[in-house]
Amino acid sequence: MRYSVKGGSPEKIVTECIVVSIWRNGSLSDEAKILDIKTKKLISGLVNSGDAIGNLGDTLLVYRPPNVSAKRILLAGAGDRKKFNASSAKKLIESIFKSCRKIGASSIHLCLSSCEPYDRDKHWFAARISQEAEVTGYSYDKTKSKKVKPWAIKGISISQEPRRQKKGLEASLKRGQAIGRAINQARELGNLPGNICTPTYLAQQANDLAFKHRKISSKVLSEKQMTRLGMGSLLSVSAGSAEEAKLIVIQYQGTKSDSKPYAIVGKGITFDTGGISLKSSGGMDEMKFDMCGAASVIATMGCIAELKLPINVVGLVAAAENMPGSKATKPGDVVTTMSGKTVEILNTDAEGRLVLCDALTYVERFKPRTIIDIATLTGAAVATFGSHANALLSNDQPLANAILNCGEQCLDRAWQLPLWDEYQPLLKSNFADIANIGGPRAGTITAACFLSRFTEKQKWAHLDIAGSAWLSGAQKGATGRPVSLLVEYLSQQKS
Numbered sequence: 001m002r003y004s005v006k007g008g009s010p011e012k013i014v015t016e017c018i019v020v021s022i023w024r025n026g027s028l029s030d031e032a033k034i035l036d037i038k039t040k041k042l043i044s045g046l047v048n049s050g051d052a053i054g055n056l057g058d059t060l061l062v063y064r065p066p067n068v069s070a071k072r073i074l075l076a077g078a079g080d081r082k083k084f085n086a087s088s089a090k091k092l093i094e095s096i097f098k099s100c101r102k103i104g105a106s107s108i109h110l111c112l113s114s115c116e117p118y119d120r121d122k123h124w125f126a127a128r129i130s131q132e133a134e135v136t137g138y139s140y141d142k143t144k145s146k147k148v149k150p151w152a153i154k155g156i157s158i159s160q161e162p163r164r165q166k167k168g169l170e171a172s173l174k175r176g177q178a179i180g181r182a183i184n185q186a187r188e189l190g191n192l193p194g195n196i197c198t199p200t201y202l203a204q205q206a207n208d209l210a211f212k213h214r215k216i217s218s219k220v221l222s223e224k225q226m227t228r229l230g231m232g233s234l235l236s237v238s239a240g241s242a243e244e245a246k247l248i249v250i251q252y253q254g255t256k257s258d259s260k261p262y263a264i265v266g267k268g269i270t271f272d273t274g275g276i277s278l279k280s281s282g283g284m285d286e287m288k289f290d291m292c293g294a295a296s297v298i299a300t301m302g303c304i305a306e307l308k309l310p311i312n313v314v315g316l317v318a319a320a321e322n323m324p325g326s327k328a329t330k331p332g333d334v335v336t337t338m339s340g341k342t343v344e345i346l347n348t349d350a351e352g353r354l355v356l357c358d359a360l361t362y363v364e365r366f367k368p369r370t371i372i373d374i375a376t377l378t379g380a381a382v383a384t385f386g387s388h389a390n391a392l393l394s395n396d397q398p399l400a401n402a403i404l405n406c407g408e409q410c411l412d413r414a415w416q417l418p419l420w421d422e423y424q425p426l427l428k429s430n431f432a433d434i435a436n437i438g439g440p441r442a443g444t445i446t447a448a449c450f451l452s453r454f455t456e457k458q459k460w461a462h463l464d465i466a467g468s469a470w471l472s473g474a475q476k477g478a479t480g481r482p483v484s485l486l487v488e489y490l491s492q493q494k495s
């Protein structure tokens with residue numbers, strides 16, 4: 001898809017669909033006013049007909065408008081002018097692209113420069129437009145025999161005067177496009193079934209990234225190598241599976257090699273049956289999404305390479321399949337982690353923390369400035385936050401604040417839960433240094449408490465994305481979160 005910035009009067013723009021916005025009180029945006037005059041009050045006629053067309057998210061398509069070069073005009077309701085903020089803008093853009101996709105328009109021109117959200121600038125708005133266009137264009141068909149007809153969209157342009165801002169806005173369109181594509185990549189990996197998207201498949205994705213980007217290198221540790229490193233906890237998860245676990249290391253070098261990196265670590269359970277602590281069968285298919293943290297790491301690494309961020313980043317993926325079997329880990333088994341700490345595995349379904357703890361110990365060797373892990377870790381996070389918030393827990397408040405701010409900025413929001421010492425005793429074990437579960441209460445917090453035992457010396461934050469990473473029901477599918485949050489955070493860091 002091509003994105004561009006066009007100047008000139010809206011009635012002269014040649015496009016399949018020109019989009020202008022209407023406020024809820026019926027007032028026309030500046031561009032809509034121009035089109036209204038040219039079309040001899042076609043638009044104000046519709047607005048004054050009494051039909052409500054200015055509600056946020058509503059759209060109305062006008063075919064073959066007179067005296068205008070565009071084939072169609074799409075009137076997009078923008079809601080209350082005074083309340084038009086970043087979230088409204090997101091909703092407006094989503095509704096526009098959904099309508100355009102439905103009619104199959106192959107070119108679109110957006111005249112929205114007079115309705116920028118009051119809490120963001122032009123560049124944010126432009127990047128959001130291309131991001132949403134990419135995300136709207138995605139559909140899953142990898143494992144369908146009939147392929148979905150792709151959205152035959154060739155070009156999207158936005159209008160902007162004066163011309164001197166063109167370059168900057170085009171850069172923002174590019175940035176949004178890169179983020180949108182990365183979100184789609186994470187969605188695709190999440191949506192792929194567990195019999196295709198195995199630990200080996202994820203490792204291949206990392207190698208593909210290294211092949212594609214000069215500044216990315218990848219390395220995949222086998223079970224044998226992990227045994228040598230003493231990763232008894234990670235390996236306990238894959239013990240019951242025929243699929244070999246992989247620890248995937250992706251390094252992006254965007255600045256001089258001695259600049260300490262930022263680290264992102266993803267949970268990559270390519271299918272979570274629960275192991276011997278077997279899950280109930282209802283809805284178990286959704287546990288193919290248990291690698292969405294890993295998917296967000298892989299997609300983010302590719303995206304920052306495309307954006308050429310001037311920092312170093314290391315992305316780690318702890319990939320394994322959690323299965324029951326004669327060699328599977330049993331409740332009560334005690335394993336030794338790479339850190340030397342022993343863990344009593346009281347529930348084999350609390351496997352995410354078992355793979356992450358060894359990955360978090362391993363990542364120390366890169367001397368990261370900060371570490372963020374991303375994991376579909378607990379059902380309790382779904383119960384607490386539903387699908388809207390990423391749960392955030394951290395041992396470093398400045399880092400937590402940065403993540404909260406970035407989430408607001410890109411609307412991939414996080415909400416912080418406490419990581420107080422008072423919760424730590426819930427992990428007491430009579431037979432090991434620590435138990436892998438903390439009982440039925442405060443599940444998201446005790447899971448983070450477990451991880452915190454392996455990040456004591458680090459500035460570390462944990463994102464539990466169990467609720468945000470995918471949707472259930474009719475819209476079942478991966479959301480690509482929190483790719484935009486991670487990209488936003490890394491974009492704001494310095495080398």
Ligand code: BES
Pocket residue numbers: 272274290347349350351352376377378379380382437438443466467
């Ligand atoms: N992958 C699941 C968490 C999960 C559950 C995500 C439901 C999304 C929806 C994780 O491995 C898990 O099974 N967690 C257990 C932990 C418990 C045994 C302490 C959970 O949350 O039930």
Ligand code: MN
Pocket residue numbers: 272274348349350351352
């Ligand atoms: Mn589990």
Ligand code: ZN
Pocket residue numbers: 269272290349351352376377
């Ligand atoms: Zn899991």
